[in-house]
Every structure is written in C-alpha cells, then in structure tokens.
Amino acid sequence: MDLGLVAQYTMNGLMLGMMYALVAVGFTLFFGVLDVIKFSHGDVLTVGAFTALASFIGLQSIGLTSDAVELLAMLVAALGAMALLGAFIARAFILPLRSAPALNTLLITLMLGTVLREAVRLFYPDGANPKPFPRLLPADSINIGNFNLRLDNAILLTAGALVIVGLQFLLNRTKLGLAIRAVAQDEETAKTMGVNFNAIVLITFAIGSALAAFAGLMNGLYYNEINFGIGLYLGVVGFSAAIIGGLGSIYGAILGGFLFAGLQTIGAVALPFASAYKDVFAFAVVIALMAWRPTGLIPEKLSERV
Amino acid sequence: MNRFLSLAAAFICAGALGVTGGVSSSHAKEKIRVGFIGPLTGGTSANGLGGRNSADLAVRLRNADAEAKYEYEMVALDDECKPNVGVQQATKLATDKEIIAAATHYCSAVAIATVDVYHKFGLPVIVWGAVLPDITYRNKYAEVHRVNGTMINQNERNAELSSSLGYKTFAVIHDTTDYGKGHNKYFSEALAKHGGKIVGTFGVTSDQQDFSAELTQIKSLNPQAIYFGGLTPIGVRIRGQMDKLGLNTVLFDGTSGIKSDSYIDGLGKLAEGSLSFIEGAPTERLPGGKFFLEKYNDQNYPNPPEAYGGFAFAAMNLILDTIEQVGPDRKKVQATLNKVKDRDSIVGKITFDDHGQNTVALITAFVVQDGKWVVWEDSEYASGKRKLPGQK
Numbered sequence: 001m002d003l004g005l006v007a008q009y010t011m012n013g014l015m016l017g018m019m020y021a022l023v024a025v026g027f028t029l030f031f032g033v034l035d036v037i038k039f040s041h042g043d044v045l046t047v048g049a050f051t052a053l054a055s056f057i058g059l060q061s062i063g064l065t066s067d068a069v070e071l072l073a074m075l076v077a078a079l080g081a082m083a084l085l086g087a088f089i090a091r092a093f094i095l096p097l098r099s100a101p102a103l104n105t106l107l108i109t110l111m112l113g114t115v116l117r118e119a120v121r122l123f124y125p126d127g128a129n130p131k132p133f134p135r136l137l138p139a140d141s142i143n144i145g146n147f148n149l150r151l152d153n154a155i156l157l158t159a160g161a162l163v164i165v166g167l168q169f170l171l172n173r174t175k176l177g178l179a180i181r182a183v184a185q186d187e188e189t190a191k192t193m194g195v196n197f198n199a200i201v202l203i204t205f206a207i208g209s210a211l212a213a214f215a216g217l218m219n220g221l222y223y224n225e226i227n228f229g230i231g232l233y234l235g236v237v238g239f240s241a242a243i244i245g246g247l248g249s250i251y252g253a254i255l256g257g258f259l260f261a262g263l264q265t266i267g268a269v270a271l272p273f274a275s276a277y278k279d280v281f282a283f284a285v286v287i288a289l290m291a292w293r294p295t296g297l298i299p300e301k302l303s304e305r306v
Numbered sequence: 307m308n309r310f311l312s313l314a315a316a317f318i319c320a321g322a323l324g325v326t327g328g329v330s331s332s333h334a335k336e337k338i339r340v341g342f343i344g345p346l347t348g349g350t351s352a353n354g355l356g357g358r359n360s361a362d363l364a365v366r367l368r369n370a371d372a373e374a375k376y377e378y379e380m381v382a383l384d385d386e387c388k389p390n391v392g393v394q395q396a397t398k399l400a401t402d403k404e405i406i407a408a409a410t411h412y413c414s415a416v417a418i419a420t421v422d423v424y425h426k427f428g429l430p431v432i433v434w435g436a437v438l439p440d441i442t443y444r445n446k447y448a449e450v451h452r453v454n455g456t457m458i459n460q461n462e463r464n465a466e467l468s469s470s471l472g473y474k475t476f477a478v479i480h481d482t483t484d485y486g487k488g489h490n491k492y493f494s495e496a497l498a499k500h501g502g503k504i505v506g507t508f509g510v511t512s513d514q515q516d517f518s519a520e521l522t523q524i525k526s527l528n529p530q531a532i533y534f535g536g537l538t539p540i541g542v543r544i545r546g547q548m549d550k551l552g553l554n555t556v557l558f559d560g561t562s563g564i565k566s567d568s569y570i571d572g573l574g575k576l577a578e579g580s581l582s583f584i585e586g587a588p589t590e591r592l593p594g595g596k597f598f599l600e601k602y603n604d605q606n607y608p609n610p611p612e613a614y615g616g617f618a619f620a621a622m623n624l625i626l627d628t629i630e631q632v633g634p635d636r637k638k639v640q641a642t643l644n645k646v647k648d649r650d651s652i653v654g655k656i657t658f659d660d661h662g663q664n665t666v667a668l669i670t671a672f673v674v675q676d677g678k679w680v681v682w683e684d685s686e687y688a689s690g691k692r693k694l695p696g697q698k
Contacts, residue, residue, distance in 0.1 A: 016518070276511060
C-alpha cells in the first residue's frame with residue numbers, strides 16, 4: 001500500500017483514537033474513585049458540544065468575530081458548564097445511590113443520558129437536524145502524495161495529547177491528585193486521613209465531564225458538524241475502550257481508545273468485506289480480548305488505580 | 307321542599323338545554339379521523355414536518371369548505387425514520403377503527419417495514435415520500451398505494467445526467483438500510499447502461515459519524531464522483547469530511563434523500579455543486595403548485611413543505627376526496643382508491659396501477675447553487691457558466 005495512504009489512515013485513526021481516549025478516561029476516572037459506571041457520560045459530551053455551539057452563536061450575535069476569542073470562550077463555556085453538570089449529576093444522582101446496588105446507578109445514569117439527549121433534540125432550536133459547527137482553526141494543509149495533513153487536525157491532536165498529559169500531571173503531581181488517588185485506593189483510610197470524600201467525588205466528576213466537553217468540542221471542530229446523537233455512539237465506544245484497557249487505569253483507557261480506533265480503521269480498510277462491518281469487527285475483537293483478559297489489557301493489579 | 311323543587315326545575319332546564327344542544331349538534335358534521343405518519347423528530351425531521359404540515363393543510367382546507375360532508379381530524383404520529391418505531395405507530399393507527407385511512411412515511415426503511423401491518427389490519431394508506439420500489443411492488447397489498455414515484459426512475463435520470471456531463475467513474479457510498487441498498491442497486495444498473503464504472507462500493511450504517519477510512523480509500527481509487535444513497539444527516543457528514551480529506555474536485559452526486567434545506571443549512575458553502583433528484587416537478591411548477599404554496603404560506607407553518615410536501619398534500623387530499631365520495635368506511639375507501647385513474651391533483655394526474663403505484667415519469671434534477679436547490683436546467687451549471695466539481 002502507498003505510504004501516503006498509510007500515513008493518512010494513521011492520522012485518521014489517531015484523531016478518532018484521541019476522541020475515544022478522552023471519553024474513556026472519563027469513564028475510568030468515575031469508576032476509579034467511586035466504582036460506578038456513569039452511562040450518561042456520552043450525552044454530557046453532546047450537551048458540551050451544543051453548549052460550545054450556543055456560546056459561538058451568542059458571541060456572533062453580539063458582533064464578536066475574532067476566531068481565537070470565540071474559541072477560547074467556547075472552550076471556557078463548554079468545559080465550565082459540563083464540569084458543573086458533572087458535579088451536579090454526582091451530587092444529585094450518584095452519591096445518594098452509593099449504598100444501592102450498582103445496577104441502580106447504571107440504570108439511573110442511562111436514563112439521565114436519554115433525558116439529556118432528548119432535551120437537546122427537543123429544546124435546542126431545530127435540535128433534531130445536523131448542526132454546522134464553526135471552522136475556527138486554520139485549515140491550511142500540506143499534501144504529500146496521498147497524505148493530506150491539515151493544520152487543524154494537527155492542532156486538535158496536540159491539544160488532546162496536552163489535555164491527557166495535563167490530567168496525568170494533575171493526578172500524579174498535585175495535592176488534589178493525591179487526594180483523588182487516595183479516595184480511589186481506599187475510601188475509609190482517605191477519610192480518616194482528613195480527605196473530604198464528597199468534595200473529591202464532585203471534583204472528579206467535574207473533571208471527567210469537562211474532559212467529555214473537550215472531546216465534544218474537538219468532535220465539532222474536527223467534523224464541523226454536530227448532532228444530538230454523537231454522544232450515544234461515543235459513549236458506547238468510550239465505555240468499551242475503558243473496559244478493554246482495564247477500567248480504573250488511565251493508561252488503559254488511552255490504550256483502549258486508540259486500540260478501538262485502530263481496529264475500526266483496519267476493519268474498514270484491510271478486511272475483504274464492506275466497511276459496514278467495521279464496528280462489528282472492532283467489537284468482535286473487543287469481545288475476544290475480554291475473553292482472553294477479563295480485567296482488561298492493563299488490569300488494576302498491574303497499575304495504580306486512577 | 308322549595309329547595310327540592312328548585313333543584314328539580316334546574317334539572318329539567320338542564321335537560322331541555324341538553325336536548326336542544328343535541329338537536330343543534332345533529333346539524334354539525336360527523337367527525338372523521340384520518341392518519342399521518344412521518345419522521346417528526348430525528349435527522350430527517352425537516353422532510354417529515356414539511357409533509358405533516360402539507361397533509362394538515364389538506365385537512366384544514368377541507369374543513370373550511372362548507373360543502374364538505376364531514377369534519378376531519380388528522381392524527382399525526384412520529385416514526386422517527388426508524389422501522390421499529392414506525393411499526394408501532396402503524397399498528398397504533400391501523401388498530402384504531404376510527405381512523406379511516408392514512409398518508410404514511412417518508413423513509414423507505416420504515417415504509418417497507420409497515421406494509422404488512424396495514425395489510426393485516428385493513429387500513430388503506432397512501433405513501434407520500436418513500437421511494438423504495440418494494441413498498442408497492444414486493445407484495446400486492448390492496449391497502450398500500452403511493453403517490454410519489456420510485457427510486458428506479460430517479461437513478462436512471464441520475465446516471466443519464468452525470469454521464470452526459472462527463473463523469474464516468476463513481477465510488478458509491480450507501481447506507482445499509484433497504485433504502486440505501488435499493489439506491490445502490492438501481493444506480494449501479496442504470497450507470498452500467500450509460501457506460502459508467504463503479505470503482506468501489508461502501509455500505510455504511512445510517513448513524514455513522516466518521517467516514518475518514520472510507521473516504522481515504524475512495525481517494526486512492528480516484529473516482530470523478532461519489533454517488534451517495536442515503537439521507538441528509540450522513541450526507542452532510544460525508545460531504546463535510548470529503549472537504550477535510552481534500553476531495554473537493556469530486557462531484558457529490560446525491561439522491562432524493564438529501565433534497566432538503568437542512569442539507570444546505572448543515573454544510574453552508576460546501577453544499578455548492580451537490581446534485582439531487584426527485585420525482586415529479588418542483589413544487590412551484592406543479593399543476594397546483596402555486597395554489598399549494600400560497601395556501602401553505604397563509605398558514606404560517608414554522609417549517610417549509612420541503613421536497614415531498616406536495617405529495618403529502620396530494621395523498622391526504624385524495625384520501626379526503628375518497629371519504630367524501632364513499633363515506634367513512636375503510637373497505638369502500640380502499641376499493642375506490644384502487645380504481646383511481648387520471649385523477650387531478652397538485653402533483654399532476656394520479657393513476658394507481660395494480661400495485662397501487664402512481665406512475666411518475668418526470669424526474670427533476672437539482673443542483674445547489676448559491677445556497678439554494680436550483681432546478682438543473684435553470685442553473686448556471688447547466689448553461690456552462692459554472693462548472694461542477696471535477697467537471698472538464
């Protein structure tokens with residue numbers, strides 16, 4: 001195969017993988033600190049993307065046209081609003097159900113996701129139709145044979161990588177990170193050591209949801225189109241990526257995200273059957289991997305939780 | 307006792323009023339219920355709402371007509387363009403014996419899934435937008451009719467026009483529903499007749515978000531055009547992602563599934579030069595198009611009638627005409643609909659064949675020019691003033 005094409009597939013796969021990884025990291029964070037699966041995570045991503053779009057339209061209506069300022073404002077609005085929404089979800093729905101069976105939390109977040117998704121569809125103006133997302137990043141591109149490297153893609157990929165590195169730094173090098181890891185390791189001991197358990201849970205959910213908002217914004221800027229259904233699919237893929245990587249491990253989530261994107265790309269390109277089966281192929285491989293390594297590729301015992 | 311008498315008097319008065327009311331209401335028209343189903347929410351809701359409003363307009367105009375024998379009420383249900391939801395909604399309408407007939411479905415995948423329901427429960431329906439031939443031709447159900455044409459004709463016109471413009475190599479992307487698969491089949495057959503070549507065919511799911519792998523493969527196959535058999539939401543995504551991969555000198559050759567204002571709204575400038583084909587003439591040029599659009603605008607509906615609004619209006623009008631003619635009886639309505647021949651409507655003469663299919667020979671090609679769907683023959687692309695992507 002042509003090297004340019006291989007480079008193009010790799011770039012496409014990396015972009016997809018970065019989005020999947022960001023969503024998967026959220027799932028892993030929530031599971032790490034509280035042992036819960038928050039199924040509304042993908043829909044928080046959708047609401048984040050729509051919040052960014054609404055902020056852009058708001059800024060346009062007051063006559064602001066600077067791309068950089070608009071982008072910054074969209075980032076702040078989406079991340080801020082979703083951090084608050086994430087903390088609210090934890091406070092109102094997840095913490096009160098701590099002593100209930102895990103299935104209850106799973107169900108309530110699943111239903112909450114539907115409420116969020118349907119709310120976007122019904123209450124965002126014309127929310128059922130695909131929405132154009134502004135092109136705010138420079139669209140210059142370099143063509144090397146069959147490889148088309150776009151500057152906006154490179155920026156998004158770098159930004160995604162920086163966010164993940166930043167999260168690692170936060171978790172491993174700051175006092176807040178230490179508290180989050182302490183809660184994740186042993187809730188009771190962390191409490192006796194003076195860690196405010198509830199506050200740490202809320203902050204963790206805020207961080208995870210802000211990551212989803214970032215992935216939503218990235219999705220919008222990459223495809224220049226968003227719709228109310230984007231989070232549903234990304235949620236399923238992100239969850240699978242987190243599981244296959246090893247739920248509870250951030251490196252596992254990142255690995256799972258890129259692995260899933262790689263499998264989809266291989267499914268669409270290298271297999272003799274139609275690309276319609278690429279998801280079937282990717283999920284089938286995930287099932288096989290789960291049978292081989294039930295606790296994920298990087299199981300908890302090999303890695304520190306969160 | 308006085309109190310008892312006054313209460314009794316009040317009851318007698320109330321009774322008398324009731325009787326009077328009853329007498330006066332016997333002069334009121336009998337209320338007849340008819341149905342409508344389309345995608346009122348979801349990615350194709352622009353077309354669904356346009357169809358719903360158009361059918362509603364037919365009912366309103368009939369209710370405003372002093373000579374109408376009955377008063378009509380339209381029950382509009384949402385199939386979300388999903389077969390499983392559509393079957394539930396179809397069952398809901400068909401099992402409600404008060405519903406005499408219905409105008410149903412924009413999405414082919416839904417329409418083909420529901421025909422058995424209408425047949426089983428004996429509800430006469432007229433399809434107003436779905437184009438898959440199998441809806442009328444797979445079975446010979448007396449209950450199922452269709453006012454709009456099928457995708458066979460539009461794909462023949464598509465292959466003919468694009469070939470005549472010099473496009474010989476095509477990559478096909480179609481969704482894997484019956485609708486997308488049908489388009490792939492009929493376009494491939496029609497293109498072969500015109501000497502065109504399909505360099506690659508890609509089936510994609512109707513909710514797929516990322517097409518970069520398929521488009522990168524298509525890029526390496528170097529086709530002159532991408533034929534797309536699917537609906538607006540993924541049409542918007544594919545055209546947008548073509549731009550991301552530098553596929554801007556490739557024609558985006560669509561079907562009736564993208565003939566919607568929301569396709570242009572979703573893409574902005576990137577929609578320029580996209581092709582689409584629908585059955586019949588554009589609404590404003592239909593025999594009753596001017597009348598229809600005037601009346602539609604009078605109602606101040608928040609959404610435009612879209613490409614198939616005229617057909618929804620014609621379908622509902624035909625249902626109301628038939629009920630006026632034979633009364634509110636499903637069997638009689640069905641029998642009369644099966645005999646419809648050369649009936650005037652705003653979409654032209656309607657004649658149902660033995661499968662309930664109206665023959666719509668005319669297909670109109672559209673191209674996006676300056677942010678609007680323009681009839682091909684009227685466009686600057688047809689006159690040679692502008693060139694389509696990749697056109698020599």
